[in-house]
Amino acid sequence: MSAGPNRWRRIAVKIVGHASRVLHGARSGWADAMRSEIDYIADDRAALRWAIGCVTASYLTRLSTLPRLRWQTSSGLVVAGSALFLVAMALQGHASDDASPPASEKTICDLPDVTPDLQSLRSQELCRAGAAPWSREGHDAVRNSR
Amino acid sequence: MPRKPNNSRQTRALLATLLELSQIWRHGYDLSKETGLKSGTLYPLLMRLSEQGLLESRWQDPERPGLPARHVYRLTPSGLALAREQASSDAASAIGAPSGALA
Numbered sequence: 001m002s003a004g005p006n007r008w009r010r011i012a013v014k015i016v017g018h019a020s021r022v023l024h025g026a027r028s029g030w031a032d033a034m035r036s037e038i039d040y041i042a043d044d045r046a047a048l049r050w051a052i053g054c055v056t057a058s059y060l061t062r063l064s065t066l067p068r069l070r071w072q073t074s075s076g077l078v079v080a081g082s083a084l085f086l087v088a089m090a091l092q093g094h095a096s097d098d099a100s101p102p103a104s105e106k107t108i109c110d111l112p113d114v115t116p117d118l119q120s121l122r123s124q125e126l127c128r129a130g131a132a133p134w135s136r137e138g139h140d141a142v143r144n145s146r
Numbered sequence: 147m148p149r150k151p152n153n154s155r156q157t158r159a160l161l162a163t164l165l166e167l168s169q170i171w172r173h174g175y176d177l178s179k180e181t182g183l184k185s186g187t188l189y190p191l192l193m194r195l196s197e198q199g200l201l202e203s204r205w206q207d208p209e210r211p212g213l214p215a216r217h218v219y220r221l222t223p224s225g226l227a228l229a230r231e232q233a234s235s236d237a238a239s240a241i242g243a244p245s246g247a248l249a
Contacts, residue, residue, distance in 0.1 A: 030193055033203075033217030034185060037175045040216065049184070050175070056186030061193060 008044035015051035022058035027065075031058065152195070152228065156183055158236070160191055161229040164201075164221045168229075171206060171218035192219060200225030 016038055020031030034054040041047040152161070159181045164172065178188050195201040202222050205215045221229055 027193070029217075030189060033174060034189055036214040036216055037173065037185075039213050040173070040175060050178075053185030053187070054189070056184075057189040060186070060190050064190075 006044075008048050009038075012038055012044070012047040012051035015048070016054050019051070019054040019058040022055070022062055027061060030061075034058075152198075152200070153232075156181075156187055157191055157195075158232055159183065160188070160195075161221070161225070161232055162236075164219070165226065165229040165233060168221055168226055171204070171220050173216050173218055177219070195225065200228060 016035045020028065020035055023031040031054075034050075034057065038047050038050060041050055152158075160177065160183065163177060163180045174185070174188060174192070177183070177192075178185055181188070183191070192201060192203075196203055196219075200222055201219055203217055203219045206218045208215055
């Protein structure tokens with residue numbers, strides 16, 4: 001059992017109907033022109049191909065009649081966005097190239113570490129006084145030796 | 147440099163087909179079969195040529211009862227002039243082409 005021929009033609013008619021809905025207004029006459037040809041095409045599959053082409057023509061025509069201003073606005077937005085992106089990338093590249101730290105920071109980091117010297121001096125003084133580090137006598141002995 | 151209008155291969159084929167029987171009104175499906183253009187290409191071309199005043203169209207009464215009226219087309223005088231101009235330039239370029247290209 002095959003529902004073939006009628007089914008293809010029904011689909012074709014529906015597709016052409018959609019095409020005529022896409023093409024409305026001043027172009028509706030052209031939509032009717034495309035639709036009327038379907039009835040003169042004997043082969044059902046050829047009618048379906050014709051209908052698919054009609055939909056393509058309808059959408060192409062509809063797109064070509066969109067306001068030019070809208071297209072210019074959207075393309076302008078794309079250009080502006082691209083320019084902003086390029087500027088951001090350029091700034092980021094400039095920042096990553098400048099990797100050396102500022103002069104003041106370098107000065108602070110390069111100061112000599114004096115902590116071990118102070119600790120060794122304190123140990124020497126404590127040993128010289130012969131006292132325990134945290135005893136009262138030791139503390140006084142260190143102070144008097146100065 | 148701006149592109150020359152109505153100079154595409156498809157438009158030239160359509161104009162050449164319409165020029166062959168320039169006094170006869172042609173249907174869209176017949177034009178599609180003769181030019182090899184699909185309806186998705188043919189109808190935007192027909193619309194554009196019509197808007198440019200190169201093509202005239204009208205509704206023709208149905209051939210048999212029960213069938214819808216058909217939209218038919220033919221070139222206007224300015225369309226005929228353009229088609230003839232393109233046909234002569236095509237002929238000139240065909241003459242100027244190297245003859246041993248297919249040898």
